Amino acid sequence: xxxxxxxxxxxxxxxxxxxxxxxxxxxxxxxxxxxxxxxxxxxxxxxxxxxxxxxxxxxxxxxxxxxxxxxxxxxxxxxxxxxxxxxxxxxxxxxxxxxxxxxxxxxxxxxxxxxxxxxxxxxxxxxxxxxxxxxxxxxxxxxxxxxxxxxxxxxxxxxxxxxxxxxxxxxxxxxxxxxxxxxxxxxxxxxxxxxxxxxxxxxxxxxxxxxxxxxxxxxxxxxxxxxxxxxxxxxxxxxxxxxxxxxxxxxxxxxxxxxxxxxxxxxxxxxxxxxxxxxx
Amino acid sequence: xxxxxxxxxxxxxxxxxxxxxxxxxxxxxxxxxxxxxxxxxxxxxxxxxxxxxxxxxxxxxxxxxxxxxxxxxxxxxxxxxxxxxxxxxxxxxxxxxxxxxxxxxxxxxxxxxxxxxxxxxxxxxxxxxxxxxxxxxxxxxxxxxxxxxxxxxxxxxxxxxxxxxxxxxxxxxxxxxxxxxxxxxxxxxxxxxxxxxxxxxxxxxxxxxxxxxxxxxxxxxxxxxxxxxxxxxxxxxxxxxxxxxxxxxxxxxxxxxxxxxxxxxxxxxxxxxxxxxxxxxxxxxxxxxxxxxxxxxxxxxxxxxxxxx
Numbered sequence: 001x002x003x004x005x006x007x008x009x010x011x012x013x014x015x016x017x018x019x020x021x022x023x024x025x026x027x028x029x030x031x032x033x034x035x036x037x038x039x040x041x042x043x044x045x046x047x048x049x050x051x052x053x054x055x056x057x058x059x060x061x062x063x064x065x066x067x068x069x070x071x072x073x074x075x076x077x078x079x080x081x082x083x084x085x086x087x088x089x090x091x092x093x094x095x096x097x098x099x100x101x102x103x104x105x106x107x108x109x110x111x112x113x114x115x116x117x118x119x120x121x122x123x124x125x126x127x128x129x130x131x132x133x134x135x136x137x138x139x140x141x142x143x144x145x146x147x148x149x150x151x152x153x154x155x156x157x158x159x160x161x162x163x164x165x166x167x168x169x170x171x172x173x174x175x176x177x178x179x180x181x182x183x184x185x186x187x188x189x190x191x192x193x194x195x196x197x198x199x200x201x202x203x204x205x206x207x208x209x210x211x212x213x214x215x216x217x218x219x220x221x222x223x224x225x226x227x228x229x230x231x232x233x234x235x236x237x238x239x240x241x242x243x244x245x246x247x248x249x250x251x252x253x254x255x256x257x258x259x260x261x262x263x264x265x266x267x268x269x270x271x272x273x274x275x276x277x278x279x280x
Numbered sequence: 281x282x283x284x285x286x287x288x289x290x291x292x293x294x295x296x297x298x299x300x301x302x303x304x305x306x307x308x309x310x311x312x313x314x315x316x317x318x319x320x321x322x323x324x325x326x327x328x329x330x331x332x333x334x335x336x337x338x339x340x341x342x343x344x345x346x347x348x349x350x351x352x353x354x355x356x357x358x359x360x361x362x363x364x365x366x367x368x369x370x371x372x373x374x375x376x377x378x379x380x381x382x383x384x385x386x387x388x389x390x391x392x393x394x395x396x397x398x399x400x401x402x403x404x405x406x407x408x409x410x411x412x413x414x415x416x417x418x419x420x421x422x423x424x425x426x427x428x429x430x431x432x433x434x435x436x437x438x439x440x441x442x443x444x445x446x447x448x449x450x451x452x453x454x455x456x457x458x459x460x461x462x463x464x465x466x467x468x469x470x471x472x473x474x475x476x477x478x479x480x481x482x483x484x485x486x487x488x489x490x491x492x493x494x495x496x497x498x499x500x501x502x503x504x505x506x507x508x509x510x511x512x513x514x515x516x517x518x519x520x521x522x523x524x525x526x527x528x529x530x531x532x533x534x535x536x537x538x539x540x541x542x543x544x545x546x547x548x549x550x551x552x553x554x555x556x557x558x559x560x561x562x563x564x565x566x567x568x569x570x571x572x573x574x575x576x577x578x579x580x581x582x583x584x585x586x587x588x589x
Contacts, residue, residue: 008405008457009402009403009405010403010461010465011403011431011461011462011464011465012399012403013434013465014388014392014396014399014433014434016388016389016392016396017389018358018386018387018388018433019384019387019388019389021354023387024384024385024386024387027381027384027385027390028385031381105370105372106370109367109368109369109370109371110366110367110368111368111369111370112368113362113364113368114364114368114369114370114382114385114429115385116332116334117332117357117360117362117364117439118357118358118382118385118386119353119354119357119358119386119387120385121353277334278329278334278335
């Protein structure tokens with residue numbers, strides 16, 4: 001047997017030291033992040049989102065005299081970050097684009113085996129992929145919130161910086177919740193189809209259908225408002241910023257719905273990935 | 281398990297529902313290039329999954345260089361490079377990015393992963409195409425990239441599943457040459473293949489599975505060495521004469537295999553003292569064209585092993 005070429009290249013061993021296991025997860029998330037931030041669709045959404053949602057409240061609040069960062073700067077009417085529907089719609093669109101091929105591409109390319117023949121468990125894979133998606137979502141849902149809050153704190157006339165920082169912390173929690181809320185759902189849909197388009201459109205359509213169902217039944221029972229994901233997030237912001245739920249809603253039902261919508265998609269995605277890891 | 285065993289299983293029982301994939305399998309795979317043979321459904325893929333710790337055995341144990349793949353999963357999988365049979369490459373990436381990425385997932389630092397990717401892509405002889413998107417690659421090029429990604433972290437054990445699948449004859453020869461080079465570099469290679477000629481060329485040891493059980497193992501030399509008294513006989517004549525001759529042989533000796541092609545008969549017979557035994561049984565209208573001492577090819581040894589109960 002002869003290999004082609006006058007002097008075929010012989011096998012060279014590698015003498016480096018292996019990285020720790022946790023670094024492998026970082027490699028997966030970094031690959032997702034670097035690919036997504038090069039995507040034109042993601043860049044356009046991020047640009048439009050930051051300009052329309054975050055820039056105006058920032059300019060408006062910083063220019064007006066203010067004593068500190070308050071919860072009214074974050075939610076409520078007017079130029080607030082979490083108050084407007086645009087933030088939620090753009091977050092959902094961004095999650096649809098970011099999560100559409102997180103898992104579906106590996107389904108369509110059969111490339112799970114490349115990961116699972118390496119020291120990657122289904123949970124590692126999911127954490128790595130979702131961390132990458134989360135870091136992209138954070139560019140819209142978390143970082144501008146922090147920038148907004150810090151800018152207001154930096155220009156505040158009052159001296160209670162601790163309270164302002166507390167509100168900033170709550171804003172960070174709300175931003176993280178928004179990212180995980182949409183990303184988890186998108187990842188679940190990405191894990192059940194090989195088609196990136198189906199996963200992306202499916203995320204959008206699912207939320208739209210849930211909103212319609214909520215709209216149809218909310219006159220019968222106000223608790224049906226919780227079936228609308230956008231309402232659900234708005235109520236969650238109210239809870240986070242200490243404003244509580246509207247009286248007509250059941251708190252127990254709220255906790256049941258928000259827990260389900262956060263956890264069930266992750267469980268479904270994990271189950272699907274686990275099946276693939278064992279070759280089923 | 282013996283000291284010179286790289287991979288070993290002991291009484292390994294794996295079920296998929298009611299189907300038994302591995303039936304109390306005990307195998308000992310020594311260092312070097314080892315062929316893993318068996319028909320479809322023999323349990324080859326399940327054995328590979330068990331080595332990677334991807335299946336839950338109902339009973340028994342697996343050891344890869346003395347470690348349990350399920351308990352020491354990071355160390356075991358860092359020791360293994362796996363080249364799957366089917367298409368599995370990420371089509372949107374180019375070869376350098378894919379191999380570098382998979383190297384990093386296997387623990388190569390990002391700084392040296394690109395250099396390592398180029399080294400292994402040079403080794404598998406993938407030229408400037410390495411910068412093209414994998415979706416545009418031919419089957420042969422994809423097979424090379426699959427081998428390269430398995431080598432990206434320089435594992436001491438390689439599991440190669442049908443590495444020459446879909447390749448042209450020149451590509452096959454080159455792939456076998458690469459595998460031989462890898463074996464010379466001191467790695468243990470478990471080569472699962474249906475192409476027995478290839479296994480015979482590159483492997484020094486063979487493990488044969490059938491219905492999830494071990495049906496044979498040993499060096500290629502042992503499996504293909506002719507038994508004492510084994511002869512290959514070729515005869516010509518009319519079909520009835522050939523059949524009568526075959527019946528006479530079967531009544532006296534152990535006929536290992538026989539094939540009748542129109543006016544020609546090819547048989548392998550055990551237990552002969554010499555060619556005279558055959559000549560004595562040939563009828564008047566029959567021509568004995570050749571009587572040779574039998575040294576079976578691997579294919580014949582395989583068929584015999586599988587067919588032997």
